[in-house]
Every structure is written in structure tokens, then in C-alpha cells.
Amino acid sequence: MRKVSVFGATGSIGESCFDLLMAQGGAEAYDVVALSAGRNVARLAEQAVALKADLAVTAFDDCLPALRDALAGTGIEVAAGPQALIEAAYRPADWVLSGIVGAAGLAPGFAALSQGATLALANKESLVTAGPLLMAEARTHGATILPVDSEHSAIFQGLVGEDIAAVERVIITASGGAFRDWPMEKLAHATVAEASAHPNWDMGQRITIDSASMFNKALEVIEAKEFFGFAPEQIEVLVHPQSIVHSLVGFHDGGLMAHMGVPDMRHAIGYALNWPARKPLPVEKLDLAKIGQLDFRTPDLQRFPALRLAREVMEAGGLAGTVFNAAKEVALDLFIAGRIGFLDMAALVETTLGEMSRDQGLGIAAKDLDMVLSCDAEARARAMAICEHGRI
């Protein structure tokens, strides 16, 4: 039986993965090694029982008693804390889903790769924060990373059987998020509730707000560079309001391969779960006649400066991605807490990048994970200080 672990099991990605594991035979078909979650230990316990997991881990120490109570008498091991998460990821498994949100997903992903697992990577922050190190870790241990982000899964599928040297460009599609058509004046007053409602995808709150600001697309452009090794100028972004074309690969001969499907993450997760095979998935069939029309347009860099910042980050290289992601996470926390406005998020990220680049330079490549983590911590502290001193 295939050994699998799911990190971030109670999130939007994690629940979709749970759904697929259950639909594909559950505990009869998979030997579930570890499941992890943040604070929703009641749900984590339910999943662990349903999948007969060996171990259930919460990221937070204060949640351990509740998890222990919920699993009392089941024989399922429990653990808590960031170190326990990493130890869980070191447990041998064939397939590991990285579905934690934010840079907290970085260390467990590294641990999974170091034991040679196939890492199904939804946690794009890992590649933005430490792309070259993560890819090198996979190579060193003969491990495989499979993209779960829908755009990257689409590109990956478009490349099957192709020579990567024949690729001229990739086009990452973007729904445009909740504020696709909002004018600048209105964006300045956008509320957390308004930013948390995605027109097409049902996702966690953080990525939904990142979609509204297009920071999600900015992360994805960098993710594509790090994962596939494309040059920045080969990566284009196209706004496509229907979210039916998940991305395109363009070849030197002018051919464009588009990947289409309904917006449902169970496709990309299921593709990674069954790869290199394809299995039937509980995903709605696409009815193109019903949709009738697909629209595409160029993104507006003025209203969505995150996309311009992504270009600057790729240009700078080195630790710029680490600072970009960390400052973005702080900016998002501050926006959710009502401390800064919607447009201040990009301004805060830009100022943080500018100050850290001026003070220490960002072009140096990270030597190891510790260097990444300390740069991440420094960028978070700097972003907070910039906000507190009103320097946005």
C-alpha cells in the first residue's frame, strides 16, 4: 500500500485531498502515515480516524490536550508544535501533500524531500521563499516535486512528452480576483469581507485575499520560474475571468497548449496523487457550450502593483523572494486585522524590499535553510517596523 501524509489536512486544499483519498478507497487503499493541522483539532481527529492515520499533529502546543482527548482510545499517536511537524514529515512516506499556508510549510516540505518522498506542492510560498534550495533538495535525494497549484499543474500537464527547449513561453491565467474591475479609488477602501469573496474558486481566506490583490499571481509567476526554470521574460500573465483555461504553454512553432477544466482543485490534487497515471476524479465535466465564451485581457499593473513587484523580485534574485513573501504575509495579517488598507499591502511590501535591498542587498543566494529562515524573520520584523513607524 502507498504510504501518504497530508500536511495542512483541514484547510481548503487538505479537505479536497481528504475527499480524494476517501473516494479512492480511504484506509483500505492507503497507508496514512501522518495528518497535520493548525487549530482545528476536532476535524483533524475525525480525518485521522476515517483514514486510520498513524499520527495526528497540530502545529500549536496549546492544542495538544484537545487533540489527545479527541483521539483517546483510538491508538492514533498525537504530537504538537513546529518541531513535531518536521519530525512527522521525516517519517517515510511515498507521497506527501504540502497544503500548509504560508512559510510555515517550508520546513516540513524539506523534511519530506529529504526522505525521498514525492512532494505534491500546493504551498507555493516554499518555492518563492527558497526555490533553488528546495529544488536542489529534491535532486539530492532523488525526490520528485509535483505542482498542485492549478496553473502549474496545467503547465506541467502541457509539457508531458515535450522538449522543454521547444517552449517559447508560458501564459499563467488569472481570474482577476474579487476586484478585477474595481477602479483605483474604490480599491483604497476595499474591506476584508469584500476581498475574501472569490468569484470562481472556493479557497482559504489568505489566498482569496491574495487573489484580490493579485499577490497570488505574483507568487505564481515566481513559482513558475523556480519550478520549471523558465526565464522571467518567458512567463506571461493573462486575465481570464472565467477561470476555465488554467494556463497555456507556447512552443517555438507557434502552437499553444491550453489546459481547461472547471475550477476545482481536486483536479490538480488528483493529478498529482495518481501521477503518472490518470484516474477518474469526482470533478464536474466541463460544458463549453454552456459557458459559451472565454475572455482574455492584459492585467493592469497600475491597479495591481504586485505583478510589477514580482518582476523586480525575479530581477534581483537571491533572497528577494524570501523578503517578498515574508513582507506579503505581514501585510496580509495587518490588512486582515484592519490596521492597513488594501492598497497599503503592496506599498508595504515594496518599501520593505527597498529598505532591505538598500541596507544589505538581496542578490545573495541562500546557502541553506537557516539563512532563508533568518532572512524571513528579519523581513517580517522590518515590515512591522515600517508599518508601526508610518513609513509605508
Ligand code: NAD
Ligand atoms: P487554508 O487556510 O484553507 O488551510 C491551511 C492549512 O494549514 C490548515 O490545515 C491550517 O490548519 C494549517 N495551518 C495554518 N497555519 C499553520 C501553521 N502556522 N503551521 C502549520 N499549519 C498551519 O489554506 P489553503 O487555501 O488550503 O491553502 C494552502 C496552500 O495551498 C497555500 O500555500 C495556498 O497558497 C496553496 N493553494 C491553495 C489553493 C486553494 O484552492 N485553496 C489553490 C492553489 C494553491
Ligand code: MG
Ligand atoms: Mg493558482
